[in-house]
Amino acid sequence: MAEVIWNKKDLLGLEYLTQEEIELILNTADSFKEVTSREIKKVPALRGKTVVNLFYEPSTRTRVSFELAAKRLSADVINIAAETSSVKKGETLIDTGKNIEALKADIIVMRHNYSGAAMMLARHLNISVVNAGDGWHEHPTQALLDMFTLKEKLGKLEGIRVSIIGDIAHSRVARSNIWGLTKLGAKVTVCAPRMLIPPGIEEMGAAVTTDIDVALRDADAVNVLRMQFERDQNSAFPQQMEYFMKYGITEERLAKAKKNLIVMHPGPINRGIEMSSEVADCPQSVILEQVTNGIAVRMAVLFLVSQAREGKNEAAN
């Protein structure tokens, strides 16, 4: 068996990774999960390295997860929230990145509201850039932890059926999941009201339906996205109650699905909108396990990008 070599200094999106590279991340994360279950949850692998969390959008869970992952690898961590930084004084993203590089940081973990921001930054810097969500484009570590959790629960990804329910149009989580899952041989269906399904989803390899019962019927797992009512206020957007009636995951709808259907959600949950409270807390719900697995997956990503061989700009190819 040929050993897979990781030669990318950045993690920008699952679109740019091969099946083998995604599998390497998931396998590495499996080893790190053992570390996170120890009494001393810390290893010296990134001792002396500095990780900068650069967040242009508010985020608590992703930032905390990356921060814990870096700390469990013994790296030093700095958190920069754009609202409190020189961005307010007009500094460009590239300048901010170059300043962080000049401070001799090793990895920038960035969340940005513009699609493609992470890729642009990665092209201009020699240090590693990890995309923690860019606009509507990708959120690779969320998809990786979803896939890790699925693999843990189902034993494999090849051939499994995953339905992604909710605001696909505005969801980087959906996009990263579709890229990653289809590369590993899973069958993905997206389900949402017509106006929340963007064009080009079929070309990414996913099936599309507007009927929630169709999406649930043969699924092994359902990944329920948060309805981002704060993002889109236009009139075509469904009202909260209307959405829950038509697309909310309820016990009645689960009763018609496979018995062991896995229920996932990237958080934070709007109880009573995307899913009922009972479903969020049901035995098939793995929502909190996703949170736990997120740390192991992010440890694996930070470790791998820091070990990249002869990798310059992944963004270039």
Add this chain to the structure above:
Amino acid sequence: MKEKAKLLDQETMNRSLVRIAHEIVEKNKGIQDVCIVGIRTRGVHLAARLAAFIKNIENKDVPVGILDITLYRDDLTMISSQPVVHKTEIDFDMEGKNIILVDDVLYSGRTIRAAMDALIDLGRPRSIQLAVLIDRGHRELPIRPDYVGKNIPTAKNETVEVHLVEVEGVDEVVIVEKDG
């Protein structure tokens, strides 16, 4: 790379391991509180073999664990081949135990330094003892083995290769000379 000499074959390797198994039992006055931990990759197979030989002697099972030291290496940024992180699998409590750490070749001592750090992060054993199949010298750290299969003085441009049935399909130890 050319092979210079065969140092151990299946028969002599087995004899060395049987002797080490006896020495472990003797030194620890039985196998109460003795646990064996193999360092990935080849130490894992040698640890399993030692445990089997000890069972032949004492008629009791000793706990066996697997240690992956990748995350504890001091040369992560220097080595040319990329290390793959595997799982550490130690499912017994190390508190108060005598741990027999097993590796195939002892050379600079840096692997063992990393392994001791990794072990101590998992608990506080009463003692750590070191068993190696081959000690080839050239230590860079103050580390010495408690049990040695064979001492082999080597030159620095030579490499000692341990081949095991479980990995390469044959039990042998050969010394090879690097070209140039």
